[in-house]
Amino acid sequence: MTNPYSLADKTILVTGASSGIGRQVAIECANAGAKVVITARNAQRLQETYDSLVGEGHQMIIADLSNIEDIKSLVDACPALDGISQNAGIIKVILVKFISHDYLNEIMNTNTIGPIMLTQMLVRKKKLKANSSIVFTSSLSGVYCVHYGESMYAASKGAISGFAKGAALDLAAQGIRVNCVNPGIVQTQIFETAGVITDEDLQEKIKLFPLGRLGRPEDVAYAHVFFLSDAASWITGVNLQIDGGYTLI
Amino acid sequence: MTIMENPFLLTNKTILVTGLDNEVGRTVAMHCANMGGRLVLVHHDEDVLDQLLAQVPNGNHERIVGNLYDIETLDDIVRNIPSVDGWSNNIMQSATILTKSISQKTMKTLEDVNVHIPVLLLQKLVKGKKLNNPSSVVLTSSVSGVYTVHFADSLNALVHGAINGFAKGAALDLARLGIRVNTLNMGVVECSDTFADSILSEEELNEKRNYFPLKRFGSPQDVANATAYFLSDASSWITGVHIPVDGGYTLL
Numbered sequence: 001m002t003n004p005y006s007l008a009d010k011t012i013l014v015t016g017a018s019s020g021i022g023r024q025v026a027i028e029c030a031n032a033g034a035k036v037v038i039t040a041r042n043a044q045r046l047q048e049t050y051d052s053l054v055g056e057g058h059q060m061i062i063a064d065l066s067n068i069e070d071i072k073s074l075v076d077a078c079p080a081l082d083g084i085s086q087n088a089g090i091i092k093v094i095l096v097k098f099i100s101h102d103y104l105n106e107i108m109n110t111n112t113i114g115p116i117m118l119t120q121m122l123v124r125k126k127k128l129k130a131n132s133s134i135v136f137t138s139s140l141s142g143v144y145c146v147h148y149g150e151s152m153y154a155a156s157k158g159a160i161s162g163f164a165k166g167a168a169l170d171l172a173a174q175g176i177r178v179n180c181v182n183p184g185i186v187q188t189q190i191f192e193t194a195g196v197i198t199d200e201d202l203q204e205k206i207k208l209f210p211l212g213r214l215g216r217p218e219d220v221a222y223a224h225v226f227f228l229s230d231a232a233s234w235i236t237g238v239n240l241q242i243d244g245g246y247t248l249i
Numbered sequence: 250m251t252i253m254e255n256p257f258l259l260t261n262k263t264i265l266v267t268g269l270d271n272e273v274g275r276t277v278a279m280h281c282a283n284m285g286g287r288l289v290l291v292h293h294d295e296d297v298l299d300q301l302l303a304q305v306p307n308g309n310h311e312r313i314v315g316n317l318y319d320i321e322t323l324d325d326i327v328r329n330i331p332s333v334d335g336w337s338n339n340i341m342q343s344a345t346i347l348t349k350s351i352s353q354k355t356m357k358t359l360e361d362v363n364v365h366i367p368v369l370l371l372q373k374l375v376k377g378k379k380l381n382n383p384s385s386v387v388l389t390s391s392v393s394g395v396y397t398v399h400f401a402d403s404l405n406a407l408v409h410g411a412i413n414g415f416a417k418g419a420a421l422d423l424a425r426l427g428i429r430v431n432t433l434n435m436g437v438v439e440c441s442d443t444f445a446d447s448i449l450s451e452e453e454l455n456e457k458r459n460y461f462p463l464k465r466f467g468s469p470q471d472v473a474n475a476t477a478y479f480l481s482d483a484s485s486w487i488t489g490v491h492i493p494v495d496g497g498y499t500l501l
Contacts (some may be wrong), residue, residue: 177463
């Protein structure tokens with residue numbers, strides 16, 4: 001019996017692989033048997049991810065996906081792919097009245113324009129095999145709900161979820177599937193380093209999740225593996241909440 | 250990676266599967282067993298149970314003969330069900346009826362099969378403490394009434410809309426017991442007998458397949474693959490969702 005959730009014989013590009021969800025996706029893809037091509041800006045932290053991958057034949061490419069020249073060289077360096085997991089993302093908590101054009105450019109470049117252009121170039125350069133799968137880490141924010149000060153982040157994630165549906169339709173003829181996973185609060189460094197949430201806030205937050213805990217990077221990573229695998233071969237254009245029931249209330 | 254660490258496996262899990270008179274339910278049962286699960290199968294026809302169990306890997310599976318379509322007998326059936334780590338419900342019935350032709354009888358039948366039986370089964374399983382902490386309930390439903398409808402589809406939309414709404418409420422109520430509840434919304438899934446009595450030609454069927462962006466109907470295995478993901482520990486932070494398993498149909 002073959003395991004349909006296996007990624008054996010698949011090569012998967014994972015962006016944002018130097019930390020948090022992206023790092024965990026890279027680790028779980030390798031656990032599931034894939035050869036992974038990991039990319040991120042920070043060489044040292046990307047190396048740490050690389051060192052924690054099981055199996056052989058993985059690749060590491062430094063790139064800043066908010067920079068179009070970096071995207072071009074990443075695409076050129078990529079082997080033929082069976083899947084892409086896109087996780088590079090930043091968050092800025094800023095009230096609407098304090099939004100600046102620079103902030104907006106920064107967040108849209110990293111969260112929306114970079115992932116879209118990477119997708120476009122990989123398709124254009126025929127790096128995606130037939131029956132391949134693209135998965136975006138989107139968010140609850142901007143798709144199912146928002147919080148104070150999150151309007152730019154919500155815009156960037158709402159945009160990527162909208163793009164994913166359009167891309168799912170356009171690329172279906174080539175057998176390429178496109179899906180989004182929409183996590184609630186996952187305990188990763190992005191929240192610690194961005195100072196979005198204090199420890200006390202976290203304890204309060206947990207009470208808002210019916211399943212009684214915050215997300216773990218693994219929760220999101222397993223959903224990536226599911227959508228990347230042949231088990232999901234008739235699923236495309238979906239936004240999957242991974243939120244411990246948060247959006248039920 | 251060792252086998253035990255694979256979060257998609259159902260090893261050490263007991264899974265109740267209902268709705269074995271349709272191929273989706275039978276495929277779910279076989280897939281769960283293939284993924285290492287121990288099955289508890291409930292059906293009124295012993296032959297169906299025997300044939301199914303002959304096709305799956307050995308695993309101390311359990312069969313319970315009982316008619317789930319008879320609401321009066323549900324208490325007795327549930328009493329015989331052991332405690333389980335997951336339940337996949339595939340009891341479903343649909344009808345093509347124009348709104349002007351709806352009768353109370355047809356409406357009652359569809360509501361009983363698609364709503365009352367799954368709802369009461371869940372209630373009795375919870376009341377009887379048959380669902381472990383943690384456990385996962387996966388309800389097979391349809392895109393109809395949740396994402397889309399067709400002509401003469403209003404009763405199907407009614408019952409599927411209802412079960413999807415119920416699933417969200419149940420997901421919230423049962424979260425504190427560690428019980429997750431999710432729904433899979435199928436598009437057209439082609440079973441071996443789906444088009445057996447169809448008046449459509451092969452050309453017309455191909456035209457229909459082309460309505461699906463991925464250019465094919467679904468297979469029972471597509472539904473089984475998603476079901477086992479939601480039953481497994483890989484989805485342990487997901488509850489109250491409904492996702493289309495539809496080849497991109499509802500994108501358009």
